[in-house]
Amino acid sequence: MRRGSLIGPLLIIMVGVWFLVSSLRPDLPMLDLAARFWPFLLIGWGFLRTIEILVWAVRGRPLPYAGVSGGEWTLIILICLIGSGLYTVNRYRPWRNLGVITSNRIEIFGHEYDYAVEEQTAPVPKGARVLVENLRGPVRVTGADVEHVRVSGRKTIRALKDADAEKAQKQTPIEISVQANRVVVRTNQDRLTGDERISTELEVTVPRTAAVEIRGRNGDVEISDVAGPVEVSSDSASVQLQNIGAQVRLDLGRSNLVRAAGIKGGVEMKASRGRDIELDTIGGEVTINGSYSGDLRFRECARAIRFQSGQTDLRVEGLPGEIRLNLGELSGANLTGPIRFTSSRSRDVRLEQFTHSLELKLDRGDIMLRPSTQPLPRIDARTRVGQIELLLPESAGFVLRAATDRGDLNNDYGPVLKTQFENERHPHAGGAIVGSVGQGPSITLSTGRGAVTVRKDTRAEPRLRRPSAAVEISTGESSTVIEKY
Amino acid sequence: MSNAKPLVRALRGPLLLMILGTLFAVDYFGPYPFYRTWPVLLIAYGVLWLLERVIRDTPAEPESPFGGPL
Numbered sequence: 001m002r003r004g005s006l007i008g009p010l011l012i013i014m015v016g017v018w019f020l021v022s023s024l025r026p027d028l029p030m031l032d033l034a035a036r037f038w039p040f041l042l043i044g045w046g047f048l049r050t051i052e053i054l055v056w057a058v059r060g061r062p063l064p065y066a067g068v069s070g071g072e073w074t075l076i077i078l079i080c081l082i083g084s085g086l087y088t089v090n091r092y093r094p095w096r097n098l099g100v101i102t103s104n105r106i107e108i109f110g111h112e113y114d115y116a117v118e119e120q121t122a123p124v125p126k127g128a129r130v131l132v133e134n135l136r137g138p139v140r141v142t143g144a145d146v147e148h149v150r151v152s153g154r155k156t157i158r159a160l161k162d163a164d165a166e167k168a169q170k171q172t173p174i175e176i177s178v179q180a181n182r183v184v185v186r187t188n189q190d191r192l193t194g195d196e197r198i199s200t201e202l203e204v205t206v207p208r209t210a211a212v213e214i215r216g217r218n219g220d221v222e223i224s225d226v227a228g229p230v231e232v233s234s235d236s237a238s239v240q241l242q243n244i245g246a247q248v249r250l251d252l253g254r255s256n257l258v259r260a261a262g263i264k265g266g267v268e269m270k271a272s273r274g275r276d277i278e279l280d281t282i283g284g285e286v287t288i289n290g291s292y293s294g295d296l297r298f299r300e301c302a303r304a305i306r307f308q309s310g311q312t313d314l315r316v317e318g319l320p321g322e323i324r325l326n327l328g329e330l331s332g333a334n335l336t337g338p339i340r341f342t343s344s345r346s347r348d349v350r351l352e353q354f355t356h357s358l359e360l361k362l363d364r365g366d367i368m369l370r371p372s373t374q375p376l377p378r379i380d381a382r383t384r385v386g387q388i389e390l391l392l393p394e395s396a397g398f399v400l401r402a403a404t405d406r407g408d409l410n411n412d413y414g415p416v417l418k419t420q421f422e423n424e425r426h427p428h429a430g431g432a433i434v435g436s437v438g439q440g441p442s443i444t445l446s447t448g449r450g451a452v453t454v455r456k457d458t459r460a461e462p463r464l465r466r467p468s469a470a471v472e473i474s475t476g477e478s479s480t481v482i483e484k485y
Numbered sequence: 486m487s488n489a490k491p492l493v494r495a496l497r498g499p500l501l502l503m504i505l506g507t508l509f510a511v512d513y514f515g516p517y518p519f520y521r522t523w524p525v526l527l528i529a530y531g532v533l534w535l536l537e538r539v540i541r542d543t544p545a546e547p548e549s550p551f552g553g554p555l
Contacts, residue, residue, distance in 0.1 A: 036513055038509075039505075039506045039507070039508075039509030039510040039512075039513065040506060040510060041506070042502055042503070042505055042506025042509070043502075043503050043506035043507055043510065044506075045499075045502055045506070046498075046499040046500065046501070046502030046503030046504075046505075046506060047499070047503055049498070049499035049502070050496060050499040050500065050503070053492065053495045053496055053499065054492075054496075057492050057495075063491045063492060063494075063495045064495055065491070065494065065495070066494065066495065066497070066498050067494075067495040067496055067497060067498035067499045067500075068498025068499060068501075068502055069498075072498075073498075076502060076505070080505070080509070083509070084509070084519075087513065
């Protein structure tokens, strides 16, 4: 510290006061305050030193060569490092994602107590609406030919002492209440007064005709064999649905997997941090919003699919075949158009057998198109950087213009199509393949940089590839499917 | 005027320190993260350095930012 400066003593006093207050009042979030307000220490320090220097200058005292010495800068850098570290840890709590909450002593020193939930039943009318409210814990709902709601399951309580666990168990009874045709199954976890942690695993059987709604904060959901509409809202849940007779609505925060198969109605879904989606045999419209980082597979969707995330927009009017979409690729076969796909992130596109029309706009990525159906769809495909390959059936009619600003032009279709170079001396400098065969739709391809290839599709009509056998390996966190064709 | 140059030089550290603290505070409570605003530090350092040079080259300049001798 500078000789004659007040900052050294003031710093020591502040540190002392901080430690004193944090030991006398442990309820005050002193660490949190330090993590958020430490930059003001630097501002105050700089301000005081400025005043000091001005005062010294006015009084005619000799001024230091540097207002802040090397040693002080070292201390300041140390404060910055520790301060930003504290702030980051405090704000993002990285351990939350690791599944270990170290800040809670119950998580470290507590024990787990298991309680079986006694089976309860309540008669309900036909066409009832069943609402399951379970903050934490998985819920499984099954429809059956019954006229009552049956609830059973297991409660897991994490507490420091047996007595605490017993108290928590008594505070959180599972209740079924029936009002007219509305049935509410409640786990009452919000009634807990202590800091015990509770998770309730519920097994609910409902009449097959019921409508089901599940609300929770954290816990996976499984629903099967229900004819009524299904609604799930949760901050964090994987959802598996099978054999649902009506509309499905999912409103999720984090979600590792959403798998729905055999849905007669539509699927409307939103997830702020989703990963994988698998939809198979969906009768109604599919609308998906949010942000997804995993593999999205759609198969046999009778009506339109609309997918929209921050950087991707996909619309398909019908899907007798299959689409796969992930962060790096869109591939699909046997699609009903009009199809529209826009992606502002790097993605390769590979589409086979599509009808009506295709509108494709990529920022970056290769495009492979094989419209083997007759009549040919209208195609407008553009990428800023990437190759384009187009396979055209031999007998089809079309009007083609396939252009590149920089890249090779490969016409393997035949002399019917003409290659026009931008500059005859530099065949790589871009140009276009143009021409028309008979009567047909317009096909426009364009890339800013990359080769353009137009070929004749001489292979037999591709058939939709469906696996003859599939094995799924699941490790809880993730699952992999191995398919044999 | 003779001590204006050492004064500017001595004030350089404290001013930069205040700016550093302000940038972190803006990161935490304001709209701009530190990784966007850090060049301000370089600019401020350059400006203060320039000021120091300007004062040395024209020592008798009465229009200096400090308005004459202290």
